[in-house]
Amino acid sequence: MCASLHRTARSIFTHFLSPRHRYSCSSTPFHLIYSKPIIQFTKKMSISALSATEAAKLIETSKRLAAFQAVKDYLLPIYTHIGIGSGSTVVYVVEAIAALGPSVTSGMTFYPTGAQSEELIEAAGLNLQYINKLPPNKFLDVAFDGADEVDGELNLIKGGGACLWQEKIVATAAKQFVCVADFRKLSERLGTSWTKGIPIEVLPMAAPRVLGELKAMGSLEPKIRPGLPGKAGAIVTDNGLWIIDAPFKPLRLNGEESKEGEWKVDELADRLIKIPGIAEIGLFYGKNGLQAQGGGAQKPIAAYFGMADGSVEVKKA
Numbered sequence: 127m128c129a130s131l132h133r134t135a136r137s138i139f140t141h142f143l144s145p146r147h148r149y150s151c152s153s154t155p156f157h158l159i160y161s162k163p164i165i166q167f168t169k170k171m172s173i174s175a176l177s178a179t180e181a182a183k184l185i186e187t188s189k190r191l192a193a194f195q196a197v198k199d200y201l202l203p204i205y206t207h208i209g210i211g212s213g214s215t216v217v218y219v220v221e222a223i224a225a226l227g228p229s230v231t232s233g234m235t236f237y238p239t240g241a242q243s244e245e246l247i248e249a250a251g252l253n254l255q256y257i258n259k260l261p262p263n264k265f266l267d268v269a270f271d272g273a274d275e276v277d278g279e280l281n282l283i284k285g286g287g288a289c290l291w292q293e294k295i296v297a298t299a300a301k302q303f304v305c306v307a308d309f310r311k312l313s314e315r316l317g318t319s320w321t322k323g324i325p326i327e328v329l330p331m332a333a334p335r336v337l338g339e340l341k342a343m344g345s346l347e348p349k350i351r352p353g354l355p356g357k358a359g360a361i362v363t364d365n366g367l368w369i370i371d372a373p374f375k376p377l378r379l380n381g382e383e384s385k386e387g388e389w390k391v392d393e394l395a396d397r398l399i400k401i402p403g404i405a406e407i408g409l410f411y412g413k414n415g416l417q418a419q420g421g422g423a424q425k426p427i428a429a430y431f432g433m434a435d436g437s438v439e440v441k442k443a
């Protein structure tokens with residue numbers, strides 16, 4: 127999935143960084159060009175009233191707005207080590223970073239979460255390095271990544287693009303993790319809008335037993351993610367593993383009371399990660415960078431949402 131995502135991502139990216147586009151932006155700050163939604167969307171309108179093309183444009187514009195704002199707020203010129211996540215929203219994060227120009231970015235090194243972000247970094251002419259080259263006593267200054275859903279406590283579901291393991295490694299290597307998304311990802315509870323399930327990276331030989339375990343825990347129809355349309359059989363991650371998508375009833379916030387048949391985010395995550403054969407889970411939970419002080423945190427310190435009306439909503443930890 128990461129490999130196929132990167133092709134789409136690269137074509138969007140290349141389009142917006144084409145010489146014609148760069149030239150037309152030469153006298154106007156790049157982010158201002160995209161500071162207005164293509165469609166004039168008001169709070170009274172519903173996205174379902176738009177045509178598929180209009181809705182897609184609105185979503186892309188929202189992602190770009192959030193990305194430019196997040197980069198403006200959290201990429202300080204003094205930073206040297208930066209994590210770059212995966213997905214279609216991250217394309218705009220890299221676009222926003224590249225738009226700052228070599229005078230700002232030449233002293234920075236960028237660490238990808240997979241094949242897609244590696245190509246994005248290279249295509250933008252930014253310095254690339256792999257996370258295994260970061261000394262263990264050093265942390266990334268900041269990491270930017272997307273999400274599939276974000277709840278009221280900034281717990282995340284990630285892994286829609288099947289890169290969740292590397293994404294977690296890069297996020298936890300950062301002093302501060304910043305999430306960038308569009309309005310569809312903003313939720314009260316995980317599992318409300320992202321109903322496909324929590325992505326779980328598994329060892330193929332353990333998949334049948336893990337599926338059985340998930341069902342016993344109350345997951346409704348957990349499934350091995352297919353590789354179709356690009357590949358017959360299961361999707362294979364950058365690590366040669368499979369993904370199981372495990373839907374659960376919407377997860378209760380950690381600050382809420384437990385209720386019969388409903389898991390709290392931290393309780394479910396702690397239980398899942400202990401199942402033999404599970405390499406990593408797409409729940410980003412526990413501490414954020416402010417609480418962890420010095421890396422190891424999975425939750426973002428801030429989440430930026432491009433809204434349908436052209437504003438950017440920022441939720442801070």
Ligand SMILES: O=C(CO)[C@H](O)[C@H](O)COP(=O)(O)O
Binds near residue numbers: 212215283288289
């Ligand atoms: O976790 C991810 C990939 O594994 C992505 O960050 C997540 O799926 C969001 O992707 P997009 O920005 O395309 O909506």
